[in-house]
Amino acid sequence: MSEARFAAALAALSQPHDGSGSLTEPILDVIPVTGASVSTLGDLFGSETVEASDAVIGRIDELQFDLGEGPCWDAISVGEPVLEPDLSTPIRTWSAFADALHREHEIGALFAFPVSVGSLRLGAVDLYNEEPMRLDGVAIDRLLVLSGLLGRRVLERAIRLSGDADTGISRHGRRLIHQATGFVIAQLGVSADDASQLIRAHAFAKGQSMEEVAQQILDRTLTFTVSGARIEGDA
Structure with a gap:
């Protein structure tokens, strides 16, 4: 696991993502597993696979x-890695998922790392290996760093799919958004x-303008909080 490959992965995932580059290849260049995926989970962006390196990891996402x-x-x-280094032994948790997985595929190891912004x-980033394997401390630390970078890339993707949402915003609207941004910084x-980006993503998810969402934040009818795996808008 060379320093040069890790540096290259950092550089690749630190760049704004325009949809043309791979999100999983930098991970596979650093971690010697069979496949990897990046997915969104929860209410804000829904549960979907953003990118899967192969059909097997894509199916693992679907089952989950x-x-x-x-x-x-x-x-x-x-908010922490989940490590299953040897799936040849029975999994006591996720009985339905484990049963479905064993019926369809012979997987040796499975890992998941949270994808977060603040x-x-x-x-999550999911990784699987055909044979049992353990991730050492260096690999875990590097995956945590790469997963953190992927959080920003996932946000950018949501913004890109929403279109140019801030076109035509008035000076007053931009001032509201600037003030609301300060509220979100404090909250999250x-x-x-x-x-x-979170304000813009929430506006896209709710079919509202950024100005409308900003006003709700300033009026305190919308408060960004984190509860478990979800972002919630609390009155």
Whole structure:
């Protein structure tokens, strides 16, 4: 696991994502597993696979979405990696997912890492290996760093899919958004850029303008909080 490959992965995932580059290839260049996926989970962006390196990991995601259980759900719930290094032994948790997985595929190891922006958990990185394997401390630390970078790339994707949402915003509207951004920074502990993107993503998810969402935040009819795996708008 060379420093050069990790540096290259950091550089690749630190760049704004325009949809043309891979999100999983940098991970596979660093971690010697068979496959990897990036997914969103929860209410804000819905539960879907953003990218899967192969059909097997894509199916693993689908099973977890359909059954509502599995390592990705646990990773986003607790905000920590979930590691299953040897699936040849019975899995005591996620019985429905484990049964479905064993019926369809012979997987040796399965791992999930939370994808977050600040305290807001957006989804997960899932990795599988055909043979049992353990991730050492260095691999875990590097995956945590890469998963953190992926949080911003997932946000950018949501903004890109929403279109140019801030076109035509008035000076007054931009002032409202700027003020609301400060509220979100305080609520979630994120950067100004991330807070602005979250406002835009919430507007897209709710079919509203950024100005409308900003006004709700300033009126305190919308408060961003993190509860388990979800972002919630509380009155």
